[in-house]
Amino acid sequence: MTASQNIDQAVNHLFRQASGKMVAVLVKIFGTENYALAEDVVQDALLSGLETWKFNGIPNNPEAWLFRVARNKAIDIIRRRKHQSDVDFSNPDQLPPSAEDTLEQHWQDENIKDDFLGMMFACCHPDISPENQVTFILKSLCGFSTREVARAFLTSEDTISKRLYRTKAFFRASRIRPHIPPPAQLSGRLDAVLNSLYLLFNEGYSATQHEQLIREDIIAQAIYLCQCLLDHAHTRQPRAAALMALFSFHAARIHSRLHIDGTIIPLSQQDRQQWDKNLIATGNEWLNKAAVGTALSPFHLEAAIAYEHCIAPNYAATNWKMILSYYDALLQLTKDPVILLNRSVAMLEYAGAKAALQSLEALEGHRQLNRYYLYHAVLGEIYKRMGEKEKAVACFEQARLLTAAQQEQEFLAAKIADT
Amino acid sequence: MQEFLVIIRGGKDPGLGSPQEMQEHLQHWQQWLGELMASGNYVAGQNLEPQGLTVLSNATVTDRPLAEGKELVAGYLVLRADNAAAAAELAKGCPGLPFGCTLEIRGIRQLH
Numbered sequence: 001m002t003a004s005q006n007i008d009q010a011v012n013h014l015f016r017q018a019s020g021k022m023v024a025v026l027v028k029i030f031g032t033e034n035y036a037l038a039e040d041v042v043q044d045a046l047l048s049g050l051e052t053w054k055f056n057g058i059p060n061n062p063e064a065w066l067f068r069v070a071r072n073k074a075i076d077i078i079r080r081r082k083h084q085s086d087v088d089f090s091n092p093d094q095l096p097p098s099a100e101d102t103l104e105q106h107w108q109d110e111n112i113k114d115d116f117l118g119m120m121f122a123c124c125h126p127d128i129s130p131e132n133q134v135t136f137i138l139k140s141l142c143g144f145s146t147r148e149v150a151r152a153f154l155t156s157e158d159t160i161s162k163r164l165y166r167t168k169a170f171f172r173a174s175r176i177r178p179h180i181p182p183p184a185q186l187s188g189r190l191d192a193v194l195n196s197l198y199l200l201f202n203e204g205y206s207a208t209q210h211e212q213l214i215r216e217d218i219i220a221q222a223i224y225l226c227q228c229l230l231d232h233a234h235t236r237q238p239r240a241a242a243l244m245a246l247f248s249f250h251a252a253r254i255h256s257r258l259h260i261d262g263t264i265i266p267l268s269q270q271d272r273q274q275w276d277k278n279l280i281a282t283g284n285e286w287l288n289k290a291a292v293g294t295a296l297s298p299f300h301l302e303a304a305i306a307y308e309h310c311i312a313p314n315y316a317a318t319n320w321k322m323i324l325s326y327y328d329a330l331l332q333l334t335k336d337p338v339i340l341l342n343r344s345v346a347m348l349e350y351a352g353a354k355a356a357l358q359s360l361e362a363l364e365g366h367r368q369l370n371r372y373y374l375y376h377a378v379l380g381e382i383y384k385r386m387g388e389k390e391k392a393v394a395c396f397e398q399a400r401l402l403t404a405a406q407q408e409q410e411f412l413a414a415k416i417a418d419t
Numbered sequence: 420m421q422e423f424l425v426i427i428r429g430g431k432d433p434g435l436g437s438p439q440e441m442q443e444h445l446q447h448w449q450q451w452l453g454e455l456m457a458s459g460n461y462v463a464g465q466n467l468e469p470q471g472l473t474v475l476s477n478a479t480v481t482d483r484p485l486a487e488g489k490e491l492v493a494g495y496l497v498l499r500a501d502n503a504a505a506a507a508e509l510a511k512g513c514p515g516l517p518f519g520c521t522l523e524i525r526g527i528r529q530l531h
Contacts, residue, residue: 015438015445050441054448055466055494145437 014058015046017224018066019143021112024119025067027140027178029074029106032122032171035140037077045070067107075103116141117232118178120225124192125176128167133196134203135163142221152218153203180234190235194243194299197222197229201247205254216254223247239297242290246299248283249306252276264411268315280310301330320350337369341378348378353385373402377412384419392419422462422527423506425496427513429489429520447514455498460509462497469493493520497527 019042026038048069049062059065105111123136138144138152139160146164150157170176181189204218226244229235256274257265287303305326312318327343330336340363348356360379369375380395393416400412455461469491471484484491493515500506503524510522 013439013442015442019438046438046441050445051466053445055452055464057449058445143438145440148437148439 013143014062015049016143018063019046020141021063021116022067022070023140023143024115024178025106025112026070026074027119027122028115029103030077032176032178035168035171041070041073041077044073067112071103071107078103113228113232114180115178116228117180117235120193120228121181121189122171122176122178123167124189124196125170125174126189126192127174128170130196130199132163132167133192134200135160136167137196137200137225138218138221139164141225152214180232183234186234190229190237190240193229193235194226194240197226198243198246198299200225201250205250212258219247219251219254223251238290238293238295239299241286242297242299242303245283245286245290246303246306248279248286249303249310252279252283252310258407262407263414264407266411267309272312272314275310283307283310296329296333298330298333301326301333318349320346324350337363337366338372338374341369341372341375344382345378348382348385353382356382357386371402373399373408373412375399376402377415380415380419384415389419420499420501421529423498423500423503424525424527425498425506425510426492426523426525427494427496427515427520428486428492428523429515429518444514451512451514454512455496455509460498460500462499464494464496466494467492489519489521 022042022045023038026041027035030037045066049066053059053062106115119141120137123140124133128136135149135153138149139146144152146157146160150160153160180186201219201222204215204222223244226240226247229240230244252275253270255276256270256272259265283303284307287300287307290300290303305323308319308323308326323346324343327339327346330339331343341360344356344359347359357379360382363369363375366375376395376399380392380399383389383392383395396412396416396419400409400416403409403412452461452464469484470482473481473483473485475481486492496510498506498509500509503526506524507522510524513520513522516522
């Protein structure tokens, strides 16, 4: 089974996807301050579907079936609560109590798409921290339970509950209205959403002690959400396409990065036959679509780097010169020390160990990087190539102290043994 | 071969916390019933709404079923099997069992 098939299957989650859409529409109807109410209605609708379909089979359009049940439950609630104040009908975005019929239009396909993206923008509000953003996206739009989010982020349910609570409290206090921002604000807000999806994807992609299944699940969700952005005229922007290209190139390599026992296989030793050619082609298409307009985003450059790796027939034949130029362009956009570190790896392959070591001089004594295991691992590799065994081993040892992930520790132990 | 009524009690499926778990549970049901159909053991089956009416012996009508919670009949199946033990064996595959439902198996009386 190829990675793209796996990812297609992971995306084919009827209940999850319907759940995300229903949450978005119901939050639009009830207001973000009534988020819990929206979740209750969704849970009810899904349970109705489950109980009915157990014996009768799944109808032809199960999503429409679920939406109808959710709509009817919403109407019931509005009738019951007309005289209560917990649903703010003075909000023009929400439903006037007299016009239940207009509730119908909330459930039209186009409106659902708008509401879904609107909710994505609400989750990525600048006043919500990035980790709370991705947590709430998984919970509300991807239909993850608290326990599933906790497993995905390798943390406790308690931590996730607190994060969700903070976001809900923020929604209650600020009464954010989910909507796709108007053109004047769209650019900055879209950046926040794309960064959040990038974070989500990395969470799935980083080879920590995640189980393969959860990792692929998270990756599939990031790809699905990015696809939703690309399906909509307002958010179909070149840098969203670039992000999708980046996701595709990375996802194409996911099955070649780990041994069956979970240990890491470095890029230079990966079996390139295992890379998913369909996903690489998909990434290519998106990269072409991203190449319009004048704005060059970091996603464009990261995708271009990933592309170079994907098309190289083997590690030695990688176009390091091109990759270096992309890293240089990236550094023009952002002074991120991690990019400088990654650039030094390209430098090592292109210009040798001395040049790579020089390129890292700027980072010496950098406090944040000093605590980053990869910095020491890269330094170790450079010293190893220079024949400075003692220095190399010391760096690998330091790197091993700094990572908690067992796979990474084993990888470094092998490096030390090999030096 | 005789027909058996399988009365499924215990209306709710507690512990299904997420949409994904619900979908997986649904898939288990479809697989189980699909196998019973393929093997020719399945005759009929329906799921019941939790609410309902009860007519008492004095002919008054109450607006709820008599049983609640674990005793509530959630649905029924009619299975074809050699004997009650064989029907019970088939019923063991019910995906509701891990969630606390119980199955009562009763032979359906025949004229001949």
